[in-house]
Amino acid sequence: MPFSMPRLIRPLSLAALAASVSIVPLNQAFAQEELSGSIRFSWYGGQTRNEKIDHMVNLFQKRHPGTTINQEPLDWPSYWERLGVQAAGNNLPCLVGMLPFNIAEYAGRGLLADFQPQIDSGAISLDEISPDLVAASRWSDGKLLMLPYGAAPDTITYNATLAEAAGIEPLPESYDWDAFFDWLLAAQASLPADIWAIDSPANNPDLLLAYIGSHGYKVYEGETLGFPKEVLVAWFTEWHELNAGGAMVPADMLSEEPGAHELSYFAAGRSLASQRPANALAALQGGVAARGSGDILVTQLYPIGPEGVGDFVPVNSLSMAASCDNVPLAAAFADFFLNDPEAGEIFASDNGAVTNAALLQSQVNNADTPAPVRALLETFQQVNERGSVAQTFPARFQSRFTEVHKRLVMEVLFGSLTPQQAADTFFTEAE
Amino acid sequence: MANADSRPAGLAQRILFNESPIATRLARHVPILLLLGVMLYPVLWLVGASFSRGAMLGGQLSFLPGDPTIDNYVQGWRGIGAIGFSQYFANSLLISIGSILGNLFSCTMAAYAFARIEFPLKRILFAILLLTILLPSQVTIIPQYIIFNTLGMVNTYWPLLIPKFTAVDAFYTFLIVQFIRGIPMSLDEAARIDGCGHLQIFLRVILPLCAPALATTAVFTFIYSWNDFLGPLLYLNAPRLYTVPLGLAQFMDATGTSMVGSLFAMSVLSLVPLIAVFAAAQRLLTDGIATTGVK
Numbered sequence: 049m050p051f052s053m054p055r056l057i058r059p060l061s062l063a064a065l066a067a068s069v070s071i072v073p074l075n076q077a078f079a080q081e082e083l084s085g086s087i088r089f090s091w092y093g094g095q096t097r098n099e100k101i102d103h104m105v106n107l108f109q110k111r112h113p114g115t116t117i118n119q120e121p122l123d124w125p126s127y128w129e130r131l132g133v134q135a136a137g138n139n140l141p142c143l144v145g146m147l148p149f150n151i152a153e154y155a156g157r158g159l160l161a162d163f164q165p166q167i168d169s170g171a172i173s174l175d176e177i178s179p180d181l182v183a184a185s186r187w188s189d190g191k192l193l194m195l196p197y198g199a200a201p202d203t204i205t206y207n208a209t210l211a212e213a214a215g216i217e218p219l220p221e222s223y224d225w226d227a228f229f230d231w232l233l234a235a236q237a238s239l240p241a242d243i244w245a246i247d248s249p250a251n252n253p254d255l256l257l258a259y260i261g262s263h264g265y266k267v268y269e270g271e272t273l274g275f276p277k278e279v280l281v282a283w284f285t286e287w288h289e290l291n292a293g294g295a296m297v298p299a300d301m302l303s304e305e306p307g308a309h310e311l312s313y314f315a316a317g318r319s320l321a322s323q324r325p326a327n328a329l330a331a332l333q334g335g336v337a338a339r340g341s342g343d344i345l346v347t348q349l350y351p352i353g354p355e356g357v358g359d360f361v362p363v364n365s366l367s368m369a370a371s372c373d374n375v376p377l378a379a380a381f382a383d384f385f386l387n388d389p390e391a392g393e394i395f396a397s398d399n400g401a402v403t404n405a406a407l408l409q410s411q412v413n414n415a416d417t418p419a420p421v422r423a424l425l426e427t428f429q430q431v432n433e434r435g436s437v438a439q440t441f442p443a444r445f446q447s448r449f450t451e452v453h454k455r456l457v458m459e460v461l462f463g464s465l466t467p468q469q470a471a472d473t474f475f476t477e478a479e
Numbered sequence: 480m481a482n483a484d485s486r487p488a489g490l491a492q493r494i495l496f497n498e499s500p501i502a503t504r505l506a507r508h509v510p511i512l513l514l515l516g517v518m519l520y521p522v523l524w525l526v527g528a529s530f531s532r533g534a535m536l537g538g539q540l541s542f543l544p545g546d547p548t549i550d551n552y553v554q555g556w557r558g559i560g561a562i563g564f565s566q567y568f569a570n571s572l573l574i575s576i577g578s579i580l581g582n583l584f585s586c587t588m589a590a591y592a593f594a595r596i597e598f599p600l601k602r603i604l605f606a607i608l609l610l611t612i613l614l615p616s617q618v619t620i621i622p623q624y625i626i627f628n629t630l631g632m633v634n635t636y637w638p639l640l641i642p643k644f645t646a647v648d649a650f651y652t653f654l655i656v657q658f659i660r661g662i663p664m665s666l667d668e669a670a671r672i673d674g675c676g677h678l679q680i681f682l683r684v685i686l687p688l689c690a691p692a693l694a695t696t697a698v699f700t701f702i703y704s705w706n707d708f709l710g711p712l713l714y715l716n717a718p719r720l721y722t723v724p725l726g727l728a729q730f731m732d733a734t735g736t737s738m739v740g741s742l743f744a745m746s747v748l749s750l751v752p753l754i755a756v757f758a759a760a761q762r763l764l765t766d767g768i769a770t771t772g773v774k
Contacts, residue, residue: 088716094732095741098718102561120716124733126708126725133713137624139633141716308737331737338532 086116087374087381088141092127097398104391108384115377135159140369142378146194147362148184149253149450152443154367155187161368161375162191163382171379173387176404184438185365194365197386198327198400201361201431202254203347204228205314205332206321210343214238216320219348225259228351229286235320236295245295247312247319248302249287250454255323255350257360259283261437262353267360267449271442272479277471284460284467291461299461310335317341325362326427327400330420347427349434359436361428364399397421401428452477522750529743552748555741558726562718564745567726571705572752574639574722578704579697581643582651586696587689589646590655591681595667605656611649616709624713638714639707643700651696658692659685694763701756705749723749 091101098121105117120141122130128150134140135154146154154160166172174182177196185194204219211218216235220227232245239245249255259279260267266274290296297305297319305313308331314322315335324332326347336343350359366382368375384391392407396417401424402408411417412425442448456474459465465473520542527542529551558564592598593605627638646652662685670680686693708724715721721729727749730742757764 090716095729095738097732098729118717121718121729122712122725123728123731126712126728129709130712133621133624136621137628137633139624139628307733308731308739309733310737310739331732 082376083112083380084114085374085377086118087143087372087378088118088120089143089381090120090122090127090131090141091145092124093121093399094123097121100395100398103394104385107390107394108381112380117381138371140371142369142372142374143382144367144369146365146367148194148365148439149362149441149445151187151193151367152441152445155191155193156443159370160193161370161372162193163195163368163379164192166375166379166382167192171376172383176387176406178403178405178432180436180438181361181363181403184361185363188440194363194367195382195386196363196365196403198364198397199361199403199428199431200325200327200364200400201349201359201427201436202252202258202323203326203349203427204321204351205324205326205329205345205347207314207317207336208344208346210239210243210317210320211235214240214320218346221348223351225262225286225351225353229290232290232295232321233293236293239320243317244297244319246290246321247297247305247314248457249323250457251323252325253450253453254325254360254362256283256453257439258350258358259353261358261360261439262351262355263358264353264355267439268442268445273475277475280471280474281467284457284470287457288460288467296461299458302461303458310338315339317343325400326424327397329423330418333420347423349427349430357435357437359431359434360439361431361436362400363403397424401425448478525743526747529740529747531740531743551740551744554738555730555745555748562721564723564726564748566719567721567723568748568752570636570720571722571724574636574707574711575701575704577636577640578643579700581640582646582648582696582700583693585644585646586648586651587655587686587693588681589652590659591677591685593652594656594659595680595685596677608649608652611647612653620709620713627714633714634716634720635714636720639704639710648700651700654695655689655692658689662688691763694760698756698760698764702753705753 089105091097093101098119101119101121105119108117109115118141127145131140131144132153135157140154140159146160151160163172167174172195174195181196181199182192185192185196187193206219208218210216214235216238217231219231223231236245257267260275263275263279265276265279268274287296291299296302297313301313301318309315309324309328310331312322312332312335313319314324315332316339317336322332324347329345329347333345336345352358366385368378368382372378385395387404387407389407389410392402392404392410395402397411402411408425408428412422412429417425452474456465456470460467460470524542527544530547530549531544532546532548532550556564558566589608593601593608623638624633627633632638632641666684666688667680670684675683706724707722708728711720711722711725715725718729723745727742727745730738730745
C-alpha cells in the first residue's frame with residue numbers, strides 16, 4: 049500500500065484520542081493497583097465522631113476496593129494512655145490523631161514519619177491549607193510530622209442571654225487583658241447570687257499561653273521556659289484578685305467540676321463566662337438546652353496584650369508512624385481525610401474547623417451548617433485574619449505545664465500559696 | 480438486777496431494758512434504713528438519670544426523672560457505627576467466663592501444690608507469690624505488652640486470658656491455699672490408703688470441699704474482669720472486640736459532644752450482671768471467706 053498522509057491521519061488521530069482518554073483511567077488503575085492491603089487508624093473522640101469517621105472509612109474503602117482501614121477509636125484520656133504503651137511496644141497504628149502539645153513525646157523518639165516525601169510526590173496535597181498552619185506543624189528539625197485537619201482556636205465563651213438580662217455590656221471585638229479582668233469584676237456586681245463571672249482559668253493551658261504570647265514571649269525555648277517569672281506572677285495575681293472579688297466560681301466547687309463541657313458549671317448556668325475551645329460550643333449549647341434553657345452562648349477571641357495577639361491555635365492533626373508498613377495507603381487516606389469534599393461534608397468540622405480553605409468556605413456557605421459549627425468556622429477565619437503565635441512544646445508538656453498550672457491555680461484560689469510562691473513553684477516544676 | 484419500779488420511763492430506757500419490742504426495732508432499724516438510703520442514693524440517681532431527657536445535666540438532687548424516656552437506652556444500645564452495645568456485653572461475658580475458668584483451673588492447682596505437696600524452695604516460692612500481690616500492675620504493663628505484641632497477640636483476647644491460666648492472680652491462690660490448709664490431712668491420708676494419687680486426691684477430696692473458696696474466686700474474678708478497663712484498653716484495638724467499660728468510655732468526649740444519657744443507661748445495664756452474679760453467689764461467697772473446709 050503506498051504511503052499517504054491523509055490515510056494515516058484518521059487512525060493516528062483516533063489513537064491519540066484513545067490515548068488521551070485512557071491516560072486518566074490508566075493512572076487510576078495504577079493508583080488502585082498501588083493501594084491495597086490495610087492500615088490501622090487511631091483517633092480520639094466520642095460516639096458522634098466515631099460514627100462520622102466510620103462513614104468516611106466506608107466511603108474510602110468503596111472507592112478503593114481491596115483496602116481496609118482498621119479503626120481504633122478511643123475517648124480522649126484513654127487514647128493517650130494507649131498510644132504511649134503502643135509507642136513503647138513499637139506498635140503504633142499507621143495513622144494517629146496528634147496534637148502539638150503531645151507530639152514531642154513521639155517525635156523526639158523518632159517514632160513519627162516525615163510527610164514531606166508524600167507532599168513532594170503529590171500523594172498528599174496541602175494546596176488548600178494555610179502555609180502558616182503547615183509551618184506550625186513542622187517539628188524543630190523541619191520535618192512535617194503532622195497534617196493539620198481541625199483547628200480548635202480557644203475563645204472566651206459567654207452567656208449572652210444572661211449578660212443581657214443582667215445589663216452587662218458584651219465583650220468588645222478587640223480588648224486587652226486589663227479590660228477583660230475589669231469586665232469580669234464589673235459583671236459580678238450585676239449577676240444574681242450563686243452565679244459567678246467566670247469559672248476556671250485552668251480548664252486547658254490556652255488562655256495562659258495567649259497571655260504569655262501576647263506579652264511577646266515563647267512558652268518554651270527548647271526545654272526551658274521562655275518567659276520571665278514576672279509574667280506568671282502577674283497572671284496568678286489577676287486570678288487571685290478576681291477570686292478575692294468574688295467573681296470566680298469558688299475553689300471548692302471548681303475542684304469537683306465534671307470534665308465534660310455539657311456538664312460544666314458554665315453550661316449549667318453557674319458562670320457567665322468560660323475559656324473554651326470554639327469547637328466545644330455545640331457541646332456547651334447542648335448542655336444549656338439539656339437543662340431546659342434557651343440561653344444563647346457566644347464566643348469572643350482572646351484579649352490582646354502589650355505585644356499584640358498571643359493566641360496559640362491548637363490544631364488536631366494526623367501523624368504517621370515511622371513503622372508504618374503501608375505508606376501509600378496511609379498517605380492516600382490522609383489526603384482523603386484532609387481534602388476530599390465528600391469526606392469533609394461527612395466530618396463537618398467535628399474536631400475543629402476544617403483547615404482546607406475550600407472545604408471551610410463550602411461549610412460556611414452551606415445553609416444547613418449548624419449555628420455552633422458556623423461560629424467555630426467564623427472564629428477560625430477571624431483568627432486567621434488576626435494572626436496567631438506558633439509555639440513548640442517539649443516532651444511531657446501536659447504533665448509539666450498543664451497539670452502543674454492547674455494545680456497551682458487551685459492552690460492560689462484556696463489561699464494556700466501566694467501568686468509569687470505559685471510562680472516560684474511553677475518555674476521549679478515546669479522546667 | 481434493777482427493780483422494775485425504779486427504772487426510768489424514757490424511750491431510750493425502754494429500748495435499753497427491752498420493754499417495747501416495736502420501739503426497739505424502730506430505733507435499731509431507722510438509722511440502718513437511713514444509712515441504706517445514703518448508700519443507695521447514687522445508684523437510684525443513676526437509674527433515674529438514665530430515664531431522663533438531658534440526663535439530669537442540671538445536677539438536680541432528685542432521682543426521679545421529670546419526663547421519663549427510654550431514648551437513652553435505645554441510643555446507647557446502638558453502640559458505635561455497625562457495632563451494637565450487645566457486642567460489648569458478649570465480649571465482656573466471654574472474657575469474664577474465660578478468666579473465671581482460667582483462675583479456677585490454675586489457682587486451685589497451684590494452691591493444692593503449695594498446701595499439700597512438699598517440693599524444693601516451696602517456702603521461698605510461696606513468699607515470692609505473696610510478694611507479687613504487692614507489686615503494682617503498672618510496673619509490668621509495658622514489658623507484658625511487648626511480649627504479647629512480639630507474639631502477635633495484640634488485638635486478640637489472648638493477652639487477657641492466658642495470664643489467668645498461669646495463676647498470676649496470687650490473691651486467689653493464697654485464698655485457696657488457706658482454705659485447703661483448713662481441711663484435715665486425715666482426709667488426704669484416707670484417700671491415699673485407698674490408692675489415690677495427688678491428682679485423685681485433688682479432684683475427689685479437696686476440690687469438692689473447696690466449693691465456697693472456688694465460688695469466692697469465681698465471683699471476684701467475674702467482678703474484676705467485667706470492670707477491667709486497662710487490660711482491654713491496651714490489648715483490644717478494634718471496636719468489635721471492645722468490652723463494656725471501653726464501650727461506655729465511647730460515650731464521653733472531652734473534645735466534642737458527649738452522650739451522657741446513653742452513658743448512664745448503659746452503665747445501669749452493665750451493673751445488672753454484677754448484681755445478678757453477686758446475689759446468686761452471696762451465700763457461698765460468705766462461706767468462702769468466713770469458714771474452713773469442714774463444717
